[in-house]
Structure formats: structure tokens, C-alpha cells
Amino acid sequence: MLISMNWLKRYVPVPDSVETFVHDLTMAGLNVETWRERGLRDPNIVVGRVLEVAKHPDADRLSVCRVAVSEAETKRIVCGAPNVAAGQFVPVALIGAALPNGLTIKKTRIRGVDSEGMICSDIELGMGQDAKGIMVLDGEYVLGTPIADILMPPDVVLELEVTPNRPDLLSHAGVARETAAIYQKTFAVPEATVESAASDKPEVRLEIESGSDCPRYVGRIVRGVKVGPSPAWLANSLEAVGINSINNIVDITNFVMMELGQPLHSFDLKKLRGGAVIVRRAFDGEILAALDGETYELTKEHLVIADEKGPVALAGIIGGNDTAVTAGTADLFLECACFHPTLVRRTRKALGISTEASYRFERGSDREICRKASDRAVALFQEIAGGTPGEVLDVYKGELEPRVLDFETIEVRRLLGINLGAADVARLLAPLGFACTSKDSDLVRISVPSYRADVAEEADIVEEIARMYGYDRIGKGWDYRCTVSAGVEHFDEFMEAVLDHLASRGFTETITSSFNEGSEADAFGWPADDPRRERIAIRNPLVSTQRFMRTSLLPGMLDVVRRNLDQGLKRLYICQAGKVFLGRPDGRGLPEERWILTLIMTKPQGDDFWLNMNKDVDLFDIKREVELMGRRFKIDIWHDFHYAFQKKTGMFTYAVRDRTMIEGGILNDAVSAKYDFDQPVFYAEMDLAGLFKACLISPRAKPLPEYPVSKRDLSLVVKSGITWQEIEKSLVKNCGGLLESLKLFDVYTGDQIPSGTTAYGIKIQFRANDRTLTDAEIDSVIDKVLSKLKNELDVELRS
Amino acid sequence: MDVDRIVQSAKEELSACTDAHDLDTIRIKYLGRKGSLTALLRAVKDLPPAERPAAGAAVNAAKLQIEELLSAKEASLGGARSGSVMPEGVSDPTLPAHDGIAGRRHILSRVFREMKNIFRGLGYSIAHGPDVELEYYNFQALNFPEEHPSRDLQDTFYITDDILLRTQTSPVQVRFMDQVEGLYVDTDVTMADLKKDVELFTREMFGPNTRIRFRPHFFPFTEPSAEADMSCFACQGSGCAICGHAGWIEIMGAGMVHPNVLRAVEYDPEVYSGFAFGIGVDRIAMLKHGVNDIRLFLGNDLRFLEQF
CATH class of the missing domain: 3.30.56.10 (Phenylalanyl-tRNA Synthetase; Chain B, domain 1)
Structure with a gap:
């Protein structure tokens, strides 16, 4: 505004x-x-009069003018405008004048002729858009008068x-x-009273279909106006607030709107067919050609002003072309009404229009002011455009009950922490138009003015009091309380700790948008029943790449990888914790918001460091990070989750019962190609909320071991097709309760063992918590373990 | 002879030595390139051929003896080590030990945590809310009337007629980034309590000299409503480029919980009152760390992230 x-x-x-x-x-x-x-601030821009215009001796398009700039003084000014002519009153910028566009006028020589100033155009004065020629002032003026006094005061x-x-x-x-x-001052807005010419019969039939759609309609005929340009003060007032001057009639209605907040509209009376003005819902399929040059097809959801034949305006939004006031208009029908805010809003949104009028109506206009605003406009018509007003038609179906609130002053203390009595409340509220009467110092009866529909209850009154009292003055003296946190949100803590752990493992945390373009499901080859295919679509996305809520963090993070690769950063270890949004299979209700943790590791071949030569990222890097993270949070992912590996895709999964908790491995070729990666990208995506449920938040202390550990090394020869997982399972099962830990320290294939076999070097630690273990005890355990390995998996001790 | 005298002299010096650093001086004095024993060894070649073997043997024996004495002394003085400290084949201890790449948290996460910690210290508990929400909770329950222009205050993304993405409470926030919202409801909660918490937060976040001011504003869900500004941390309020020469920087929206909002969750507004505020994490991060382009946060350029 x-x-x-x-x-x-x-x-x-x-x-x-x-x-x-x-x-x-x-x-x-x-x-x-x-x-x-x-x-215009500069007094050196003055009214001058062109006395003579002669052709410039050396330039076809220039004129040399003699211009009077006071009764006594004339200047020679070279002018390039085609419309300059002797006898014109024009704005002249004298030597030293500063124009709004920053130009300072100096004495210059133009093609051999001295010029002592400039005759200005609209644009040079910062007014309007007309750059075709100089501005010519209508009427006669005292020469040398500052232009600002006439056209545009500062x-x-x-x-x-x-x-x-x-x-x-x-x-x-x-x-x-x-x-x-x-x-705490008073204000006054001009009040107009209009003497209406009484008539025997109404010249226009006014029909209001619904008092809910149109609570009030004040209509009036004004006959015999003369349409023309607005006086400077009026045009200038409107231009100051961003409204172009059109003609005196339109400008007056706009002026009253900007003065009182009430939109008005003038129809050309002659063009209203059948002598009727009807406020009604449009019929489906009705058409209106509006003042903005567009044609709108209407439905019964839209409220229109119509004559006998059809719509002439969209109520509260825009007038129609056919009934517009034009240069030839003599008789007006002036509308000053109140329309239902929701209806105006719905209509203008559906049709994609927004006007100063709709902006005000959809926020709720003051229906009490309609008559006053109509009178004010008519009085201005009479003053500026002439005309005789006819009888006023005022259909007020939606009169509101006055709103009165009983306000307890204790509310001020309770909500603002300040003590105010009834007298203070009245003093602060009265200038805003709230009438206050009080029986005692604790209770004020407040009547709310019609233009303050936002004030509905005590808290609203408190806000008005606070505004007038001053927000700055509230809370001085710090009379406040203390509270102690009710506890910790464990998941939040867990997530922070996980991300801290990963940061210390060398991962940089990223944060990406919750939106996706939605093409990832096929690219990743997710199965048909994968929950990640249940995408949530945004009905009104800003851009097409943000049409869906993400169901995986990967696409966003792969974009991050792509962007960083483009910047020459080739070794990227990044992680992110974030929500994904999975639609319910039946598509109803709120989606599932699931917390996911995703790791990405990528490094080009040959990106070596002297301490770690020829070490590329591989499956074990990502598996290590997943399992280590689990270990840090007391989740034994390797043993407690079900591990599966798909040779074809190079992907592993960890599941608990049927639910996949972790998926990891190498990015498939299709996706790699989509992102144009030329180095392998490994990743793992984890169900962070699921991991949280599996982790031990608050572990209990166990006594430290009192008895010594017994260690044994085994070297096992394993035939191809047998996995470490199978061997480990057998070892764990058969070592029994004495097993403390086991570690695979060597994996060997080569000449020293039969081809097709692998040798595993394993360190095993045994311990009992009630005694020192004897060699014989350990030997018997080892014997049992080896014989089981032999029987179950055909594994031999390396000789 | 010379050799015995040199050994004797080394013995005396070593027994008087009490500092491991002096051992090097002694080693150089006797065994260094210009050391006295080395000089003797060099002199052997000038002797007549017959004397050379015996003389050479004597000097070598003396050298061994002094080396042993040095080792023994070194051990007795402490600080000795055995075994190699570097990988096999590596002898330069100035080689780089890392390639300069370290992981780190995202700057927004760090600022978010800092904010959470401050509010925790002020007595708040931390709770996560859903991002996809029923329209009812996002609008009606927060006192946005249907079809009302106040719904245009934020971008609203719809999924169905009834389901949408939760909109942001504070106008200083950018769509769909983390925000911290505070809520405090009890009997006798006043705006003074709100201003206290806002001021304590800004002081903790931006330094103890930070001041705040509240400007009246409008939010459908609070009444009275305010926008909170803090004094510019760069110029302390005198006006500079960072605060646009205003001296104040807008940091959050806040206000007293609207009675309709309390009613929607069945709190009697006659008995209970409360306040609420919303702060954009990105906004705070930008101010605190001098980030002038909000897109950097979601760009995740490691050259940016690694600055923090």
C-alpha cells in the first residue's frame, strides 16, 4: 500500500x-x-513561454527557441522536440537545475548555437511516460513560477x-x-453531503439477488458530467500512489478508493440495457469482456453486476468494456457496494485477476462507509466534472449488529505483564475509533468500529492496547519465570550423534531439498512393490523438478555429487539424514514420514595418497562404515540383521524380519549414466528410525573381566562357494559361551594352497568369567569346532 | 696412548652428563665427522703398514666402547625407544600424514543444534513435527479462516484438498528449510516471558550486547503478534551495510497464542495463555556466519561446507 x-x-x-x-x-x-x-524540489525548473521558434542553422531536427522565463528575462534554448511551438507554456530547466533523473543543466553549445537551459518532457520531470515531445502546460501561468507549485510538489x-x-x-x-x-491527535477526512434531485420514479431498477453475496449496494445516477482530463492535483495524487490517471471520472472513483478504502465503479448509464442493475450469480457459460482487455467465461460460482441482457461487471473485481465510461459519456451510474470477501476472492483466483478493488473486497470492506464514499465521489464529480446527482438507491440487506465486548482489564496484566486500568484502556483505544465506557476500573465495555472486523475478542483488544502502549515498553523489569526442560528427545539426540560419528569418520553432511523430479524409481530399478514407488505429488509445484516429495535421499545427494565433480572435487564422502515421504498404498491419509540416513563414497582411480597407495573405494568400504556405525551405537548389524548380497547388482541388504533396514553397494550403470559419472559411486541407505529402535540408548554397565584371556590362531582352508558368514556362524555356535571374540586377520589365495581354495587366518579369544581356562579345555573346544567345520562345510585346518 | 685417553675422557664426560640433549654433543665430539676418534682413524692410513692393523683395531674397539657407553647412558637418562616409528622404507618424518580431507557437519545442522541447545537451556524440550500435514492443523486450527488472504502469507503446496506441506510460521523463513518453533503454554504466561526468551536467545547466539525490539505485526495464530528485531551484531545498532543501515535485523515472528488456537486443542483461553515464535535456521546461519546467498546451503558445494 x-x-x-x-x-x-x-x-x-x-x-x-x-x-x-x-x-x-x-x-x-x-x-x-x-x-x-x-x-520536483528544484526551484530552477520554472514555467516559461515559447516566444519564437526558428530552425537551427546546422541541424534539421533542432529548433532554436526564444523562451520567456520571467516577465523581464528571455533565454535562447535549443530544443529537439517536434511539438515545440510559439505561444506554448512549457516547463523550463534553467542553468543549474537538477532534474529528477540526476541530470544537471549546464550552459552548452549545440552545433554552434548556445543553449541556456532545457525545455522538459514528461519523463525528464519524472512524470508519466511520454517521451515524444516536450510537456505543454494547459492554461496560462505566471512566468517563472516553479513547476513544482503547479504540477508536482515535493x-x-x-x-x-x-x-x-x-x-x-x-x-x-x-x-x-x-x-x-x-x-494522540485528531484527524479529519472531508465529509460531503449531496443534495439529491428527487425524482418521481426511480430511473434504474436495482435488484440484489442475495444479501449474503452483496450485503449493501449504494447506486446513484449522475447526469450531465463532462469527461475530460483530471486537474493536476488529482492526477498527481493518484500517480503518487501508483495509479495512472485515465480521465476525471475514473480518477475520482480511484481517488475516493485511496482516500476511504472503498472501491467504486462508474457505468455509462446509456449503455446499461433495460434500465436495470442486477447483482446476481453468473449463469454457467456467460461471457464478460472486461476492462483489462480479457474475456472471461463465467460460472454460477461468480458474482456479477448485470443489466437486462447480461453481465456488465465482475462484482468487486473489474468492470466490463461495453459499459465503460468513455470520452462521450454524459450520464453515469455510480456503484458503491460491499461484496462477500470469499466470493470475490474465489472469483478472482479462479479467473486469475487481481485489482485494487478485489484486493480490498477480499480482505473485507467496511459496509458502513458505502453511502459516505458515494457522496464523496458525487461531490467531487460536481466539483470537477459537473453533473447533477439523482436519487440514491441504498439496498442494505446485510446490516451488522454493533459489536460490543466486555473487557476485563486483568487481561492486560495476564497477557502483557503490565498493569492498566479502565481509563488507560479507554485513552489508548478511543483514537482508533473504539468507544469505551466503564463501570469500574476493572471492566470496560468496548464497542468495536465497523471497519475493524479483525477485532473479535479480548485478545484482539489486548493487541490494540499493546500497539498503542508500545511493544518496547513491555517486559521492562523482567518479571518473568523460569522453566526446566522436560527431557530429551532421544531420536533427535541419536541422529545428532550418528551424524557426528560420520563426520569424524570423514563424511561431510549435506542437506538437500525434500522435492524430487520423480524419475528415479525406474532409474534405480526399484521393484514394483517397493514403498519408494509410492510418491506424493505436489499439486502446485514451483518448478517441474520439484513435483514430488522425495522417497529416497539418493537423487538429491547424487545431484550434490555431480555438482562437486563438476567443480573438480573428485573424492566425495558425504552423508545425510532426512525424511522421505512414502504414500500409503491406498493413496489416502497422511503419508509416512520416514527418517533415512544415506552415505555416499566415491573416489576416482589413481586419486592416491602416499600412505594409502592404490586403494580404491569398494564394497567393503561402505559395508565397514555401515557396520562401524552400528557398533558405535550398540547395534550388532552383522550378527543381528539378516545380510544378503546380490551378485548381479553388487548390492547388499540388511533386513530385520522382512523389513529392509539397510541397502548398500555400487550405484547401477543406468543411474551412473544418468548422472554422467565416470567413477564408481558406492552408497548405503539406511532406515534411521529403524536403527534407532534397534540401538541401545542407555546401556547398563557390566563388570570388567577378572580372569585372563586365552588366545588361539587357526588357519583354515576353505573351498570356493563357502562364505565367511557360514564359517563364522559355525565358529560362533561351536565355540559356545567361552568365545569372547574372533577376528579374521588374513585372507590368502595362491600357490601355497590348493587351487580353488582360500585360506583364512583367524584369531580367537576365549574367556570365562569365573575361572582361568586351561589349555585342555580350549583344545577340546577347538577340536569340536574343527570337526564341525569339516563335517558341515568341508573346511580343513591348513597344514 | 691417545686412544685410551680419548676413551677415558669420554667416560668422564658421560658420567657427568645429566641431560639427554647433551649426549648428541658428546657423540659428535668423539664420533662425529670431525670428532677426535674419527681423526685418529683417519690418521691410521699415515702409519707405517706394519702398525696399521693394530692401530686400526684399537681405534675401532674404542669407537664401539664409546657407542655402548652412549647407548647405556641414553637408556639410563630415559626417552629411549626401540623399533621403527615409520613405515618400512620411509625415513623422512616430515612427510604429510594426511591428505587434508576431513568430514564435518553441515553448517545448518551446526546452527540448528546450537539453537536447540540454547532453547534447551531455557527450559524447552525438543520435538519433531510432521512436514506433511492435514490442512485443518495447518490452517483452521491455527486460526486461518477459510478462503482468507492470510493464507497467501506463505507459499502453500498442496497434495490433496485436505493435505498440504506444513507452511512456515515466520515470514523470514525460506520454504522447506528447517525451522525452530517455540511454544510455551501455562497459566499467566505473558509477553514479557516471550521477550525474555527471545532476548536470552539472541544474546546467547549473537553476543551479550545484543538487544531486541518487538514490532507489532499480524499472524493469524497469535494475538498480539510481533516481529522481533535484534540490534545489528556488526554495528551494535548504529547502522551498517549488514543491517541495511537500519541498526536492526529481523530475526523471527512471535506472539501470544491466539485464543482460537488454544480452543482448538481444548485449552481454556480464560485460564491458559502462551506464546509462540518461529525462527528460520537458515536466517540465523546466514547472519551468524556471514553467508550472503541462501542457495549456498542447499547447493552443498564442499568448498562452501568445508569453510565451517
Whole structure:
């Protein structure tokens, strides 16, 4: 909302310092986003009169003019405009004048002719768009008068951020009221009374279909207006607040809207067919050609103003072309109404229009002001465009009960922590238009003005009090309380610890968007029943690459890999914890939001470090990180989860019962190609919430061992096809309760053992918690283990 | 003879030595390139051929004896070691031990945690909320009327008519990044309590001289509502480029919980009151770490992430 300070000053005194005013408005809740100066400040731009125009001796397109700039003084000015002519009153920038565009006028020589100033165009004066020629002033003026006095006095325009609950601030009167309240001053907006010419029969039949759709409609005929350009003050006032001047009639209705906040519309009376104005729902398929040049197809959801034949305006949004006021219009029908906010909003959203009028109606207009605004506009018509008003038609079906609240002053103490009595409350609220009466100091009866629909209950009153009292003054003295945290959110702690662990393992944490483009399901080859295929689509995405909620963190992280590779960072260990969004198979209800942890490891071949030569990333790197992370959080992933490996895809999974907890391995060729990777990318994606359930949050202490450990090394020769997992299982089972740990320290294939076999070197530690183990005891365990290995897996002791 | 005298002299010096650092001086004095025993060894070649073997043997024996004495002394003085400290074949202890790559948390996570820790210290508990939400909880329960322009205050992404992505509470936040929302409900909670927590938070986050101010604002779910500014941490409020010469920086939206919101969860607003606030983690991170382009956070360029 743009507010012109000059305009505002007509209604209320404001501080001299703009900075002070801006600060005070902001602190009262009228946030001033920006402000700028407008208008001509330089007194060296004056009214001149062109006395003579001669052709420039050396340039076809230039004229040499003699221009009177005061009664006594003339200047020679070279001018390039085609429309310059003797006798014109024109704006002249004298030597030394500073134009709004930053140009300073100097004495110059143009193709051999001295020029002592410049005749200005609209654009050079910072007004309008017309650059075709110089500005020619209508009428006669005293030569040498500063142009600012005639056209555009210096002004400051504020841009207010008006929140949607405060439509009453979408006008200069509304801001004047707040200003008066802030400074405890009074404000006055011109009131007009219009003498209507009584007529025997109404000349227009006004029908309102529904009092809910159109709570009030004030209509009036004005006959015999003369349509023409607006006077400078009017055009300038509107241009200051960003509205182009069109003609005096349209400008007056716009002026009243910006003054009082009430949108109005003028129809050309002659073009209203059948002498009727009907406010009704459109019929499906009706068409309206609107003032914006568009044609709209309407439905019964839309509210229109119609004549006998069809729609002539979209109620509260935009007028129709066929009934518009034009240069030839003599008789008007002036509409000043209140339309249902939801209906206006729904209609303008459905049709994709937004206007100053709809902006105000959808926020809720003040139906009490319709008559006053109509009178004000008619009075301005009479003053500026002439005309005779007819009888007023006022159909007020939706009159509101006055709102009265009984307000207990204790509420102020309870919500703001300050003590105010009834008198204080009345003093703070009265300037805003709240009428307060109090029986005692604890209770105030407050009647809420019609333009403050946002004030519905006590808390709203408290806000008004707080605004006027000053937010800055609340809380002084720190009369407040202390609270102790109710506890820790364990999952949050777990996630932080996991990410810290991974960071210390060399992973850099990334954070990516929750949206995906949605093509990953096929690229990754997820099976048909994979929950990650149940995507949630966004109905109104900003861009097509953000059409779905992610069901995996991988696509986003692979984008990160791609971008970093492009920057020449080739060794990437990254991790991310984040939510994925899985639709319910029946597509109903809220999706499942599942916390996922994803690791990615990639490194190009030959990216070596002297201490770790020829070590590429492989499956065991990603498996190591997964299992180590588990170990850190007391989850024995290797033993407690079910491990499976798919040779074809190079992927492993860890599952608990049927639920896959971890999936890891190498990125498949299709996806690699999609991202144009030329180095292998390994990853693991984990069900973080599932891991959290499996981990031991608060482990209990165990006594440290008292008896010594017994160690044995075994070297086993294993035939191909037998996995370590099988051997380990057999070892664990057959070592029994004495087994403390076992470690595979060597894997050997080569000449020393039969071809097709592998030798595993294993260190085993035994311990009992109640005695020192004897060699004989260990030997018998080892014998049993070896014979079982031989029988079950055909594994031999290496000789 | 010379050899005996040299050995004797070395013995005396070693027995007087009490500092391991002096051992090197002694070693050089006798066994170094210009050491006295080395000089003797060199002199052997000038002797008549017949004397050379005996003289050479004597000097070598003396050298061994001094080396042993040195070792023994070194051991008795402590700090000795046995075995190799470097990989096989490597003898240069100045070789690099790492390739300069370390993992780290994302800067937003670090700031997020710092914020959580501050609020925990102020007595808050931490809870996660859903990102996909029924429209009812996002709008009606938070006192947004149907078909009301206040719903345009944020971008709303719809999944169905009734389901949407939870919108952000604070206008300073960017869509779909982490936010910290605070809520405190009890009897007799006032705006003074809110201002206290906001001020303590900003002081903890941006330094003890940080001041705050509240400006009236509008949110459907709070009444009274405010936007909170903090004094600029760079210029302390006198105005600079960081605060756009305002002296103040907007950091959050806040207010007293609207009675309709309390009613929606069956709290009697006559008895209970509360406050709420919403802070964008990205906003705080940008301010705290001087990040001037918000896209850097989700860009995840490691050259950026590794700066923190």
C-alpha cells in the first residue's frame, strides 16, 4: 500500500522528520517497507513561454527557441522536440537545475548555437511516460513560477506492508486514523453531503439477488458530467500512489478508493440495457469482456453486476468494456457496494485477476462507509466534472449488529505483564475509533468500529492496547519465570550423534531439498512393490523438478555429487539424514514420514595418497562404515540383521524380519549414466528410525573381566562357494559361551594352497568369567569346532 | 696412548652428563665427522703398514666402547625407544600424514543444534513435527479462516484438498528449510516471558550486547503478534551495510497464542495463555556466519561446507 505524505497531511498532522514517522508507524505495526522522495524540489525548473521558434542553422531536427522565463528575462534554448511551438507554456530547466533523473543543466553549445537551459518532457520531470515531445502546460501561468507549485510538489511516498487482517489501513483515511492515534491527535477526512434531485420514479431498477453475496449496494445516477482530463492535483495524487490517471471520472472513483478504502465503479448509464442493475450469480457459460482487455467465461460460482441482457461487471473485481465510461459519456451510474470477501476472492483466483478493488473486497470492506464514499465521489464529480446527482438507491440487506465486548482489564496484566486500568484502556483505544465506557476500573465495555472486523475478542483488544502502549515498553523489569526442560528427545539426540560419528569418520553432511523430479524409481530399478514407488505429488509445484516429495535421499545427494565433480572435487564422502515421504498404498491419509540416513563414497582411480597407495573405494568400504556405525551405537548389524548380497547388482541388504533396514553397494550403470559419472559411486541407505529402535540408548554397565584371556590362531582352508558368514556362524555356535571374540586377520589365495581354495587366518579369544581356562579345555573346544567345520562345510585346518 | 685417553675422557664426560640433549654433543665430539676418534682413524692410513692393523683395531674397539657407553647412558637418562616409528622404507618424518580431507557437519545442522541447545537451556524440550500435514492443523486450527488472504502469507503446496506441506510460521523463513518453533503454554504466561526468551536467545547466539525490539505485526495464530528485531551484531545498532543501515535485523515472528488456537486443542483461553515464535535456521546461519546467498546451503558445494 502506497501512502503519499502530502495526501495524508490533508487529514492529520505528521512529524516533520520522515525517519521519525516511519519509525513510529513501524513500531505501531504499520511496517514501512521503503519510502522514497517524489516530485520536483528544484526551484530552477520554472514555467516559461515559447516566444519564437526558428530552425537551427546546422541541424534539421533542432529548433532554436526564444523562451520567456520571467516577465523581464528571455533565454535562447535549443530544443529537439517536434511539438515545440510559439505561444506554448512549457516547463523550463534553467542553468543549474537538477532534474529528477540526476541530470544537471549546464550552459552548452549545440552545433554552434548556445543553449541556456532545457525545455522538459514528461519523463525528464519524472512524470508519466511520454517521451515524444516536450510537456505543454494547459492554461496560462505566471512566468517563472516553479513547476513544482503547479504540477508536482515535493512529496514522500511510503510503502506500507499491510497485513491481511487490516483492510482498514488500505486507505489514506485509515492510515490517518492510526497516525492520529499514535500521536494522540485528531484527524479529519472531508465529509460531503449531496443534495439529491428527487425524482418521481426511480430511473434504474436495482435488484440484489442475495444479501449474503452483496450485503449493501449504494447506486446513484449522475447526469450531465463532462469527461475530460483530471486537474493536476488529482492526477498527481493518484500517480503518487501508483495509479495512472485515465480521465476525471475514473480518477475520482480511484481517488475516493485511496482516500476511504472503498472501491467504486462508474457505468455509462446509456449503455446499461433495460434500465436495470442486477447483482446476481453468473449463469454457467456467460461471457464478460472486461476492462483489462480479457474475456472471461463465467460460472454460477461468480458474482456479477448485470443489466437486462447480461453481465456488465465482475462484482468487486473489474468492470466490463461495453459499459465503460468513455470520452462521450454524459450520464453515469455510480456503484458503491460491499461484496462477500470469499466470493470475490474465489472469483478472482479462479479467473486469475487481481485489482485494487478485489484486493480490498477480499480482505473485507467496511459496509458502513458505502453511502459516505458515494457522496464523496458525487461531490467531487460536481466539483470537477459537473453533473447533477439523482436519487440514491441504498439496498442494505446485510446490516451488522454493533459489536460490543466486555473487557476485563486483568487481561492486560495476564497477557502483557503490565498493569492498566479502565481509563488507560479507554485513552489508548478511543483514537482508533473504539468507544469505551466503564463501570469500574476493572471492566470496560468496548464497542468495536465497523471497519475493524479483525477485532473479535479480548485478545484482539489486548493487541490494540499493546500497539498503542508500545511493544518496547513491555517486559521492562523482567518479571518473568523460569522453566526446566522436560527431557530429551532421544531420536533427535541419536541422529545428532550418528551424524557426528560420520563426520569424524570423514563424511561431510549435506542437506538437500525434500522435492524430487520423480524419475528415479525406474532409474534405480526399484521393484514394483517397493514403498519408494509410492510418491506424493505436489499439486502446485514451483518448478517441474520439484513435483514430488522425495522417497529416497539418493537423487538429491547424487545431484550434490555431480555438482562437486563438476567443480573438480573428485573424492566425495558425504552423508545425510532426512525424511522421505512414502504414500500409503491406498493413496489416502497422511503419508509416512520416514527418517533415512544415506552415505555416499566415491573416489576416482589413481586419486592416491602416499600412505594409502592404490586403494580404491569398494564394497567393503561402505559395508565397514555401515557396520562401524552400528557398533558405535550398540547395534550388532552383522550378527543381528539378516545380510544378503546380490551378485548381479553388487548390492547388499540388511533386513530385520522382512523389513529392509539397510541397502548398500555400487550405484547401477543406468543411474551412473544418468548422472554422467565416470567413477564408481558406492552408497548405503539406511532406515534411521529403524536403527534407532534397534540401538541401545542407555546401556547398563557390566563388570570388567577378572580372569585372563586365552588366545588361539587357526588357519583354515576353505573351498570356493563357502562364505565367511557360514564359517563364522559355525565358529560362533561351536565355540559356545567361552568365545569372547574372533577376528579374521588374513585372507590368502595362491600357490601355497590348493587351487580353488582360500585360506583364512583367524584369531580367537576365549574367556570365562569365573575361572582361568586351561589349555585342555580350549583344545577340546577347538577340536569340536574343527570337526564341525569339516563335517558341515568341508573346511580343513591348513597344514 | 691417545686412544685410551680419548676413551677415558669420554667416560668422564658421560658420567657427568645429566641431560639427554647433551649426549648428541658428546657423540659428535668423539664420533662425529670431525670428532677426535674419527681423526685418529683417519690418521691410521699415515702409519707405517706394519702398525696399521693394530692401530686400526684399537681405534675401532674404542669407537664401539664409546657407542655402548652412549647407548647405556641414553637408556639410563630415559626417552629411549626401540623399533621403527615409520613405515618400512620411509625415513623422512616430515612427510604429510594426511591428505587434508576431513568430514564435518553441515553448517545448518551446526546452527540448528546450537539453537536447540540454547532453547534447551531455557527450559524447552525438543520435538519433531510432521512436514506433511492435514490442512485443518495447518490452517483452521491455527486460526486461518477459510478462503482468507492470510493464507497467501506463505507459499502453500498442496497434495490433496485436505493435505498440504506444513507452511512456515515466520515470514523470514525460506520454504522447506528447517525451522525452530517455540511454544510455551501455562497459566499467566505473558509477553514479557516471550521477550525474555527471545532476548536470552539472541544474546546467547549473537553476543551479550545484543538487544531486541518487538514490532507489532499480524499472524493469524497469535494475538498480539510481533516481529522481533535484534540490534545489528556488526554495528551494535548504529547502522551498517549488514543491517541495511537500519541498526536492526529481523530475526523471527512471535506472539501470544491466539485464543482460537488454544480452543482448538481444548485449552481454556480464560485460564491458559502462551506464546509462540518461529525462527528460520537458515536466517540465523546466514547472519551468524556471514553467508550472503541462501542457495549456498542447499547447493552443498564442499568448498562452501568445508569453510565451517
